[in-house]
Amino acid sequence: MADGAVILDGVLTPAEADAVRAELDPWVQATSPGRDGFTGFRTTRTGALAARSPLCRDLIRNPQVLAQCDRLLLPSCERYQLHLGQVIRIMPGEKAQSLHKDRWAWGTHLKGVEPQLNTIWALTDFTRENGATRVVPGSTGWPDDRRADPSEVTQAVMTRGSVLVYTGSVVHSGGANDSDSDRVGLNITYALGWLRQEENQYLACPPEIARTFDPELQDLLGYAMGSYALGYFSPPTAPGADPEVVPPNYALGRRSAGSTLGSAEDRAALSEDVAQG
Structure with missing residues (x-):
């Protein structure tokens, strides 16, 4: 991924994408919007996917995605782990999120290593009007203080069931939703096994739930030595x-x-x- 991001078309059928959305919708509807400009006053983020959604457990272990994790992350760790899992719903009227790199979750301390691989699974169509993820191709090597010119920004327009795969070092953000319907995406992210997870999986999916999962998923959640x-x-x-x-x-x-x-x-x-x- 020289650009730092790629779209995998049609990983799920529209019916499969709809089923995932329906399974998670009770929690999504009960989630309050963010409280600042970055998290979004018209955006909700709903987590604990592994604990709440049997369908998401399969998505977390998707072979196409894990193959990319093997290639990108294993050179820097013994094993990688689930960094976070959340449904991001951008509602009508939301402004574009500020451009950023997800690796900044650890500040700017990590140098010379790619710490994470991210995915956004489109549970609705992603269009320019409804807030398709903004991406700056080729920005993975930019200094942290480099700002993108508007001409360098594109959008990950894709049909529901497709997946945007991108690194923790690429500049990106949620787009503005100027439509009359929600843009819903499933954000599943993986990180080096020796780093602190953004979403604490031991609390989001505690042992009494995780012990029912197969060992591969347990290990991905972090129930394994780093x-x-x-x-x-x-x-x-x-x-x-x-x-x-x-x-x-x-x-x-x-x-x-x-x-x-x-x-x-x-x-x-x-x-x-x-x-x-």
């Missing part, structure tokens, strides 16, 4: 009732033999990184 010794905990139980140091998936009832930290592969990868460092 590397050999990143993310373990000590169960707050009676003396001797549990091992003292266990990986996050222990909270879901998953037990494994061998190391109580990361896997042997994690340790080998860490040792190789140190040797090459």
Whole structure:
């Protein structure tokens, strides 16, 4: 993705997109708009997708998207994780959001590494009139203080069921909704496994819910070691009732033999990184 963004057409059928929207709509309708210009006074953001929506659990694991995560993120981590999942509804009368890079969630501290891969799944058609995402192609390498000229900005016009895939380093924003209907998109984002998630998945999808999921989804939510010794905990139980140091998936009832930290592969990868460092 030399431009930093690409549209995958027709990943979902219109009927499938409608089903996802219908499943989430009760929570969307109950969500209050933002309280500042950036979040949008006519925009709602509804999260906890994995906990609330069985259909979204499949979208989080979409093979086309995960293949891009493998290519973009795995060179900088042992595993990546779900960074956030939310429905973004831009309602009529909303102004265009200010242009930004999503990587700024971590400030401007990260240099020389791409921290995330983002997706916007169109649950309605995205048009120029209803607020299709604004994107500045080729802006991934821009300095943080570089501002886009209006001529450099385009929009991700796409039909419902299509997906905009873009990096955390590309300049973008929500568009203005000058139409008479909502623009609804599903924002599913992945980040390096050693970074703090924007949406705290352990609270949005706690162990009592996550333990019912398959291991791949559990790992994506963050119930896995970020590397050999990143993310373990000590169960707050009676003396001797549990091992003292266990990986996050222990909270879901998953037990494994061998190391109580990361896997042997994690340790080998860490040792190789140190040797090459």
